[in-house]
Amino acid sequence: MREHDLPRTGRGKSRNHFDDDELTYEKNFAEEPEWDETPDKPEFGDRWSTWDLSTPLERGPEPHPDWLVTELAAVDVERGVLKTGKEADVFLLHRHIPHTERGCLLAAKRYRSHDHRMFHRDAGYLEGRRVKESRVNRAMASRSSFGKEAIAGTWAGAEFNALVRLWEIAGQLDVPAFTPYPVQILGTEVLQEFIGSPDGTAAPRLAQVRADGKELADLWRQLVLGLTVLARAGYAHGDLSPYNILVHEGRLVIIDLPQIVDMVANPQGKRFLARDVHNVATWFTARGLPDVDETALTAELLAEAGLR
Incomplete structure (x- = not known):
């Protein structure tokens, strides 16, 4: 599968930060300045590959499968919704390198924000799960807005970590993998192996x-x-x-x-x-x-x- 091929122009121009050595104050301008508001996105596709935004511990176990695209020149293209749910939606994602035939299909599971419904009867599942910071545990227990956001992150992290662990154990026991390969986690988005045919038809x-x-x-x-x-x-x-x-x-x-x-x-x-x-x-x-x-x-x- 190939997308429209155009040269990559980079991820955006550099901008000043508040900790730069020299600051220019707006009151010193004789006329209204022109700000660079060019979006940081590829010419084609929905976003650059997020592979480099996840830390090594937020990526799947090595060795990475041959089919997985990890090159930083890759872009992600949304192909539609695979599944909707009360807690998360799953999207079909095509990660590919422009000008080449190299690409792969991924399932992008995105957990809903705190203003949407959380897991049905989630209290039973959360027993035994704790995070390091006591204030976060208290917020999760009280179901405050912050606590619900933390719960969403807990669900995503629990799924990704479980997929990693099970993939590793299957390899150690030399048995076929029975879960999708966990590609990476970024916030409340879990990317994993798409189970289906190359044309995007889910199993x-x-x-x-x-x-x-x-x-x-x-x-x-x-x-x-x-x-x-x-x-x-x-x-x-x-x-x-x-x-x-x-x-x-x-x-x-x-x-x-x-x-x-x-x-x-x-x-x-x-x-x-x-x-x-x-x-x-x-x-x-x-x-x-x-x-x-x-x-x-x-x-x-x-x-x-x-x-x-």
Whole structure:
């Protein structure tokens, strides 16, 4: 995929700052000065790549995938909305280098500001989550405007950090990745691997898949493996269902992890895990998969997490 190709002109002209050595005061001008208000954006596209705005700890684990565009000459182009929700919207983003064929599709998840609805029953998910500054914890508990902004940042950070951790653990265990690759986080925007076809068609949700026989059994095997890695990391998804699992060319991918639950720190961790298992086991059983024992699976996952 290619965008309109024009030479890059730079990221804007330099401007004076208040800490410059020499200041020119407006009262000394004989006539009205002309200020440079040229927007800092590329000739084509919606913005420059934000890759260099994230710190190394705010980027995905190395080695970065070959498909990921990390060059600073890249631009980001919005391709539309993939999903809307009460807490966040997901956009399709094309990051590419002008004049070349190099580009990739990303899913940009942007959490809503404090004046929009926050997570449904978010108090249960927030148990066990704390930030370093006590004043921020108090603001989050009181749901002040500042506290709601902090909660939005907490959701974004929790999802990105979980994706990084799970990607790393899958690599250490030499098992296929079952979550999207976490590209970067910038504020309350989480960029991650787009799961779908090169033309921008998103992969279907598990709830939309018509599978039976060996295909259904293979999807269950992948899901159990993913849940096992989650449990070994000490996590429960917290809101798992056939609606936040994607299936792309036979690959099962678990998405929507902002409410991820630390099963040790959260006193309701076991309940969240049991609910996750029940939701997916019920779906697979209804589709005709035999020998699905949710009680046994829940016990196995608790053992993986070091809980009983």
